[in-house]
Amino acid sequence: MTEIQNTAQTIATTYDARKIENEIYKFWEDNKVFTADANSSKLPYSIVIPPPNVTGVLHMGHALDGTLQDILVRYHRMLGYEALWLPGCDHAGIATQNVIEKNLAKDGLTRHSLGKEKFLEKTWTWANEHKDRILEQFKLLGASFDMSRKRFTLDKGCCDAVKKVFVDLYNKGLIYKGSYIVNWCPRCQSAISDIETNYETQDGHLWEISYALKDEMGAIVIATTRPETMFGDVAVAVNPTDFKYKDLIGKYCVMPLTGRTIPIIADDYVDKSFGTGALKITPAHDPNDFEVGKRHNLEQIKVIDEKGCMMRNEYVPPQLQGLTREEARKKTVEMLELNQVLVRVTDHVHNVGKCQRCNTTIEPLLSTQWFVKMKPLAKPAIEAVKKGDIKFIPQRWEKNYLMWLENIRDWCISRQLWWGHQIPAYYKNDTGEMVVALENPDPANYTQDTDVLDTWFSSGLWPFETMGWPDVNAADFKKFYPTNTLVTGFDIIFFWVVRMITMGLEFTGKAPFSTVFIHGLIRDEHGQKMSKSKGNTIDPVDLIEKYGCDALRFTLTSLCTYGGQDIKISDEKFEYGRNFANKIWNASRFVLMNLTEKSYNLQLDLENLSLADKWILNELNNVIKIVNDNLKNYRIGEVAGILYEFFWNKYCSWYIELSKIEKNEKVLLYVLEKFLRLLHPIMPHITEAIWQKIPVQKNQIGILKCDYPQYCGNFVFEAESKQMEFVFESIKSLRNLRAEFNIPLGLKINIFIDNNEKLFKNISTYLSVLAKVSKVEYTKTADIAKSAVCVVEDTKIIVPLEDLIDIKQELVRQNKKLDKLDNEFKSIVSRLNNSNFVKNAPKEVIDKTNDRKLQIENEMLLVKDIIKKLS
RNA sequence: GGGCGUUUAGCUCAGUUGGUAGAGCGCUUCCCUUACAAGGAAGAUGUCGGGAGUUCGAGCCUCUCAACGCCCACCA
Secondary structure (H helix, E strand, C coil): CCHHHHHHHCCCCCCCHHHHHHHHHHHHHHCCCCCCCCCCCCCEEEEECCCCECCCCCCHHHHHHHHHHHHHHHHHHHCCCEEEEECEEECCHHHHHHHHHHHHHHCCCCHHHHCHHHHHHHHHHHHHHHHHHHHHHHHHCCCCCCHHHCEECCCHHHHHHHHHHHHHHHHCCCEEEEEEEEEEECCCCEEECHHHEEEEEEEEEEEEEEEEECCCCCEEEEEECCHHHHHHCCEEEECCCCHHHHHHCCCEEECCCCCCEEEEEECCCCCCCCCCCEEEECCCCCHHHHHHHHHCCCCCCCCECCCCEECCCCCCCHHHCCCEHHHHHHHHHHHHHHCCCEEEEEEEEEEEEEECCCCCECEEEEEEEEEECHHHHHHHHHHHHHHCCCEEECCHHHHHHHHHHHCCCCEECEECCCCCCECCEEEECCCCCEEECCCCCCCCCEEECCCEECHHHHHCCHHHHCCCCCCCCCHHHHHHCCCCEEEEEHHHHHHHHHHHHHHHHHHHCCCCCCEEEEECCEECCCCCECCCCCCCCCCHHHHHHHHCHHHHHHHHHHHCCCCCCCEECCHHHHHHHHHHHHHHHHHHHHHHHCCCHHHCCCCCCCCCCCHHHHHHHHHHHHHHHHHHHHHHCCCHHHHHHHHHHHHHHHHHHHHHHHHCCCCCHHHHHHHHHHHHHHHCCCCHHHHHHHHHHCCCCCCCCCHHHCCCCCCCHHHCCHHHHHHHHHHHHHHHHHHHHHHHCCCCCCCCEEEEECCCHHHHHHCHHHHHHHCCEEEEEECCCCCCCCEEEEEECCEEEEEECHHHCCHHHHHHHHHHHHHHHHHHHHHHHHHHHCHHHHHHCCHHHHHHHHHHHHHHHHHHHHHHHHHHHHC
């Protein structure tokens, strides 16, 4: 009895995932094994995390995204790269400010009643408290973060980077300030960008309103979905080719309710067939009208304010002033009706812009904002993908990316919030003269712009601002930038990926990563997006508690497809990973329990390998090759499947079972150890835990630092593998036969074989244990009248059954088999008889078909022979 | 309006250069065989959405139709 056996026997039969996972993660942390060395001579491999919001709690999306990143990082670490996974958080401007404001509202406060200074103080306190929470949760996933490099988008380094980028872009003329129509959220009290606006289909109306012609009889009828904006009208537009209105172009009309006079103009933009063919132009409250207004040098009249209420000015009738947009619409319609200028109302379905953050209806509003000129920045970003400097996986996302960039519009980057990077523009207190600079030129006389930048402005710099940039000599920047792979969901390609690529190319001259690995979104079991309001969320922390982190990781990984399809999950699906973990645990327990001291090393004695040993080594070697190929090509789901299949159905079901009969401890251990390494990136804890228990001299602190297994020519045993497959087929056939004839397990059987005498002699002990065969005899003349027969390739396995056999049943069984063979035979023959097939098909295919034909022919002969003898 | 995706066993889905279909779950029968009942053995189940085409050969390529889903655009 050895010391190790004692140890192994104390291992519980059911895998206690949480206990072991916590121990193992602590072991890694205590030994600081995730800290990357910028001075290492190894090749770098780096990934920056898509920084989760400080407001966030871990959700399934993070779990998937984090697992995939961790797999890549751990794999490359084992391949011998200096691997860095850089963690951090995003300050998440609007999202965070909304959370704080909501908290204030509970106490009846607003940010304005609190004041900017106090509000920011409160927000910082909150952010500091929450900043580490989500990263701590990521650790529950087994994330091999380098926490020594943890970053936050509002830390000093990021602020410096943001300021430098802003100032440089401004000096290059790529940032400008101007009065344009923007998407305004009346609730957030801020401008938002185009992609932060979501459109929602709503039932509405189309109101047709009559505008009287000036100085003559008649009127022109316009159609609008937003009558309340009419007070900002500056023209009525018609299509220049519209016969109906040809004579009115250049004339004037008088607006109802206010009596203001506006011109009738012609513009191609107007669709003759929509509505009445006449369109009111409101440049201050509609993006299209804004463009029309610019073309015709029209005035811009603002009638709705930043809160979404009617303004108090000369254009808005007094009874409407101060009303909300919704109230004003109702009232305007009433007034129009009263004045008998409302010609017609029809139902009309249209799209309404909503704020991505708070779902408030967007007000297109004329406003002075900061913009980034995107066209010049987009050009190199397009090139980088077209040239292949950056590759998307799956590739189809490239099209999406290119189409968006090719049609890109300027990016509104200023937000009227308090929480974020304040814009580094300073205005002279007396003259208002503006200076854009890294620092305030003269704090006594200059005041900084109060706007802050879009959150995505700072996260767009993430891959290099976290590496020490703008100091281009920073060790991390030199070693780990550009990063290798960016892992994220498709939902933030435009928000984030595009910005990182454009900014990275502009400021570092290099693409920030070479591969963008896009995965699907996690959905609930019905395919619905998970959301708190729907109440269909699954909490990854709950899953980890219930099934274990490795189980969660394994299940998620196995559900990933190369096409990056969305992933539907339900609680029960994680039993798959948990069961696998338990299987690994118990198989390892078996191996460790059966190890004797002479096998306390991982060296194989290649001279003394059995058929089974060679088979499993050959299988392992193939798996090693396929797994490496797939990992390199981001086919990670495939890897999970291959490792599961190998371990469960090859190693456990056959090799361990065979080893109970005839054992090669060294091979048993060798294969297990290699398997643990192969699986480690996906299931890091259990593989580490078991590896630590293997009683051999180790030159690494943990499995995470071990080399990843590589294909080796010494372990190619194809012929032996084929033989083993034949053995398995034989055993399976005999088991099947036993089941069909209800032969109790306790009853051993004798068999006769008419071929492969030597092989069967060799494996008689296997047959004895695995198919309960007591005696194997070779004969060409067995009497099969009272026997059941299995035909396995070129061999008849004859099982004399005496009174256990029902001849009729056996005849049915054999005929069924013959039918099956005959079907395949016919199809093969018809193919081979087809001269075009023989002429056109490649030689290998024809050879293979011929081989198969011979094999089937042979089997059919054997089966026919049996049938003849039985009848 | 433009683009993309999906449609394969009862359910959830794989299927990588075209060579007569796979997994997990579920189901049926049997087994607590000393690693594992979160287990073991045996088994059943599919005109691969419809149609046409290319090909010796199509789940896979082309066209077309249908259903569902997503993204972009925003005719007021």
